[in-house]
Amino acid sequence: MTLIQVILLLMILSLAVITIARFRVRFFATLIVCMVGATGIVFVLQPELSSVVARMLGVGRGADLVMYFGLLGLAFTIVMLYSKLRSVESRMTEIIRAVSIAQVEIPKSTDQRNDDDNGQHD
Amino acid sequence: MLSVISSVFIVVPAFNEERSLGQVLSTLCSKGYSVVVVDDGSTDDTWSIVCRFPVSGIRHIVNLGQGAALQTGMKFAILQRAKIVVHFDADGQHCADEISHLIEPILRNEADVVFGSRFLREEDRLQIPIKKRLLLKAATVVNGLLTGLWLSDAHNGMRALNLEAARKVTIKENGYAHASEILLRVREAGLRFTEVPTKVAYTEYSMAKGQPLWNSINIAVDVLLRRILQ
Numbered sequence: 001m002t003l004i005q006v007i008l009l010l011m012i013l014s015l016a017v018i019t020i021a022r023f024r025v026r027f028f029a030t031l032i033v034c035m036v037g038a039t040g041i042v043f044v045l046q047p048e049l050s051s052v053v054a055r056m057l058g059v060g061r062g063a064d065l066v067m068y069f070g071l072l073g074l075a076f077t078i079v080m081l082y083s084k085l086r087s088v089e090s091r092m093t094e095i096i097r098a099v100s101i102a103q104v105e106i107p108k109s110t111d112q113r114n115d116d117d118n119g120q121h122d
Numbered sequence: 123m124l125s126v127i128s129s130v131f132i133v134v135p136a137f138n139e140e141r142s143l144g145q146v147l148s149t150l151c152s153k154g155y156s157v158v159v160v161d162d163g164s165t166d167d168t169w170s171i172v173c174r175f176p177v178s179g180i181r182h183i184v185n186l187g188q189g190a191a192l193q194t195g196m197k198f199a200i201l202q203r204a205k206i207v208v209h210f211d212a213d214g215q216h217c218a219d220e221i222s223h224l225i226e227p228i229l230r231n232e233a234d235v236v237f238g239s240r241f242l243r244e245e246d247r248l249q250i251p252i253k254k255r256l257l258l259k260a261a262t263v264v265n266g267l268l269t270g271l272w273l274s275d276a277h278n279g280m281r282a283l284n285l286e287a288a289r290k291v292t293i294k295e296n297g298y299a300h301a302s303e304i305l306l307r308v309r310e311a312g313l314r315f316t317e318v319p320t321k322v323a324y325t326e327y328s329m330a331k332g333q334p335l336w337n338s339i340n341i342a343v344d345v346l347l348r349r350i351l352q
Contacts, residue, residue, distance in 0.1 A: 089296065090294060096184065096190075097194045100183070101197060104178055104179065105181075107175075107176040
């Protein structure tokens with residue numbers, strides 16, 4: 001086993017474990033993470049297998065196939081994160097709005113304001 | 123008549139507007155309207171200026187964006203049983219005298235939403251710097267394509283909504299894309315709308331405070347993403 005294979009295997013395994021354990025993802029997402037992780041491990045251990053799959057799909061090299069799927073996966077992740085960010089922002093806005101309205105400064109009459117102002121100057 | 127005027131709520135979103143806000147509030151208060159200022163997390167003296175006037179002051183603890191500030195103001199106005207809600211900029215661009223014209227179609231029950239437009243009168247149109255004029259025209263086309271609502275002006279901050287419209291038009295876009303979002307909500311809710319001419323005073327200050335031209339691209343992207351991801 002080459003050094004790069006060891007590094008890649010460790011990274012794939014760590015990412016899979018972190019995703020599943022730390023983020024407590026749902027069953028369906030866990031399944032996808034396991035499948036992607038397993039495919040990654042197989043391709044790292046048997047690099048020529050990726051070329052076989054690539055040729056079946058009409059792609060020249062296995063490395064190109066992995067890159068295409070990698071980019072697609074990255075784009076999908078960005079969209080998911082953006083969606084999540086919008087949802088968090090929306091909830092934060094609702095909280096700030098509720099707090100702000102609860103603490104509204106209702107206008108006093110002008111006379112009262114003038115009295116207050118005079119009081120402050122005295 | 124006085125009760126009608128006091129049931130008109132002017133929502134003024136303000137973010138770091140210490141230079142212009144005093145003048146704007148002073149004019150609005152002299153007209154007898156109910157004024158709601160939403161200080162959107164300003165870091166200057168905006169809040170202390172708000173406190174000097176007989177207006178309802180709401181303060182966001184952090185800056186959320188103009189769209190979020192408008193929605194906060196509208197929500198408060200609805201709770202206060204407003205009959206009409208008017209959006210009004212804090213940078214001194216808008217003319218308080220024109221509010222009475224803006225709300226006329228609503229008072230006559232001819233429209234639920236009234237948009238101010240800088241393109242209905244020749245003299246108002248010529249006031250707009252040429253680069254901005256071209257960009258606004260392009261924005262009306264983008265807005266029309268994205269929202270299905272074809273207006274003569276885009277991103278004009280002055281608009282009036284009756285209570286029904288204020289309830290139905292919920293702004294979720296915190297940033298400047300709210301202007302396009304409002305059009306979308308109006309169309310979705312099937313509200314009656316019209317445009318009335320309004321002038322905009324382009325001062326050095328308001329130009330500096332306004333959105334930079336390239337921001338229009340960000341707005342278009344925001345609107346597009348929301349349409350895709352909603």
